[in-house]
Amino acid sequence: MDLKQLSGKRILITGGLGFIGSNLSHRLVQHGADVRIFDAKLDPYGWNETNIREIRSQVELIVADVRDEAALERALQGCDLVYHLAAQVGREISMEDPELDTAINCNGTLNLCRILSRIDHPVKVVYAGSRGQIGEPVYLPVDEEHPTLPTDVYGINKLCAEKYLLLFGRVNGFPAVSLRLNNVYGPRCQMHHGFYGILNWFIRNAMADQPITVYGDGLQTRDYVYIDDVVDGFVRAGLMPQTDNQIYFIGSGTETVFLDMVREVISAVGQGSFVHVPFPPQRENIDIRKFVVTTEKFRRDTGWTPQTDLAEGVRRTVTFYRQRLDDYLAKEGAPA
Numbered sequence: 572m573d574l575k576q577l578s579g580k581r582i583l584i585t586g587g588l589g590f591i592g593s594n595l596s597h598r599l600v601q602h603g604a605d606v607r608i609f610d611a612k613l614d615p616y617g618w619n620e621t622n623i624r625e626i627r628s629q630v631e632l633i634v635a636d637v638r639d640e641a642a643l644e645r646a647l648q649g650c651d652l653v654y655h656l657a658a659q660v661g662r663e664i665s666m667e668d669p670e671l672d673t674a675i676n677c678n679g680t681l682n683l684c685r686i687l688s689r690i691d692h693p694v695k696v697v698y699a700g701s702r703g704q705i706g707e708p709v710y711l712p713v714d715e716e717h718p719t720l721p722t723d724v725y726g727i728n729k730l731c732a733e734k735y736l737l738l739f740g741r742v743n744g745f746p747a748v749s750l751r752l753n754n755v756y757g758p759r760c761q762m763h764h765g766f767y768g769i770l771n772w773f774i775r776n777a778m779a780d781q782p783i784t785v786y787g788d789g790l791q792t793r794d795y796v797y798i799d800d801v802v803d804g805f806v807r808a809g810l811m812p813q814t815d816n817q818i819y820f821i822g823s824g825t826e827t828v829f830l831d832m833v834r835e836v837i838s839a840v841g842q843g844s845f846v847h848v849p850f851p852p853q854r855e856n857i858d859i860r861k862f863v864v865t866t867e868k869f870r871r872d873t874g875w876t877p878q879t880d881l882a883e884g885v886r887r888t889v890t891f892y893r894q895r896l897d898d899y900l901a902k903e904g905a906p907a
């Protein structure tokens with residue numbers, strides 16, 4: 572992959588003020604791309620202008636909503652590539668307010684599909700899919716052929732949006748690729764609540780010496796992947812034509828027991844404790860017992876491999892928040 576291709580490339584990132592989008596923005600700016608961020612600054616999501624503080628003068632920021640097709644169309648003018656990360660990301664929120672989830676995650680993506688279909692040259696779209704599209708696995712490790720049986724509205728709509736992009740791309744001639752992400756953690760994730768980004772939330776708990784709450788026995792498993800590896804995957808997917816019209820899993824490929832992740836956090840922070848509590852019913856009904864993916868397909872097509880194991884990734888994340896926690900207890904760019 573030739574990173575020089577990024578120099579001068581006009582790239583739109585929806586959801587670019589959030590955790591993954593801002594880290595991606597940093598990497599793209601570092602390689603000379605012309606980055607435009609499109610973000611509605613919606614709460615309780617992870618937007619924070621502190622996420623782009625170091626690159627603020629090098630990116631264009633458009634505060635607007637993917638549900639506003641005209642605004643999205645204006646933002647896409649002149650772009651060569653779009654990363655579509657803006658989303659309603661709360662699984663429980665999606666169950667309480669399915670209309671909101673559908674409006675942002677499905678209809679917002681349909682707006683993007685219509686706009687990309689109208690542009691007279693192919694603009695590639697890289698979509699942030701989710702492990703939530705799978706539901707409870709029927710075999711492990713999960714691969715791209717695994718059936719999709721989501722356990723919540725978020726998973727259904729993330730799947731639906733992925734299908735819209737691949738369908739409209741095929742019919743109307745723009746390349747689309749979906750990266751189905753596992754549990755991503757690392758610097759610049761919101762630290763306000765544990766609805767999602769749970770590993771980061773536990774780092775905050777441990778730093779404040781507040782007990783970490785473990786639902787149930789804590790023996791459920793997950794695939795935790797460090798943000799820099801995810802960003803590397805997004806860069807490759809954006810630049811490499813062999814990913815056109817494909818679906819991939821992005822993860823570490825390592826199945827980690829939830830309690831072992833908690834112990835890793837406590838060890839890296841150097842303090843903290845955990846308590847077991849019963850699952851709240853609204854969470855238990857949508858929870859998944861075991862999860863890990865194989866990333867063989869993405870490795871084969873792009874040469875990508877995850878570089879950072881859990882111990883190292885947690886250590887780096889703790890180092891970041893030791894310097895920046897106060898920035899993440901506030902929200903830079905919030906209305907006064």
Ligand SMILES: NC(=O)c1ccc[n+]([C@@H]2O[C@H](COP(=O)([O-])OP(=O)(O)OC[C@H]3O[C@@H](n4cnc5c(N)ncnc54)[C@H](O)[C@@H]3O)[C@@H](O)[C@H]2O)c1
Nearest residue numbers: 586589590591611612613616617618636637657658699755
């Ligand atoms: N973080 C993970 O572990 C993970 C796992 C699987 C998939 N994903 C996907 O990755 C993407 C980014 O997630 P993240 O972890 O960075 O979340 P985040 O909450 O940090 O960022 C999401 C951003 O999207 C913006 N946004 C929300 N609705 C919008 C709208 N209607 N219009 C414009 N902007 C809007 C928010 O303001 C926020 O800045 C999402 O699509 C999510 O589904 C994340």
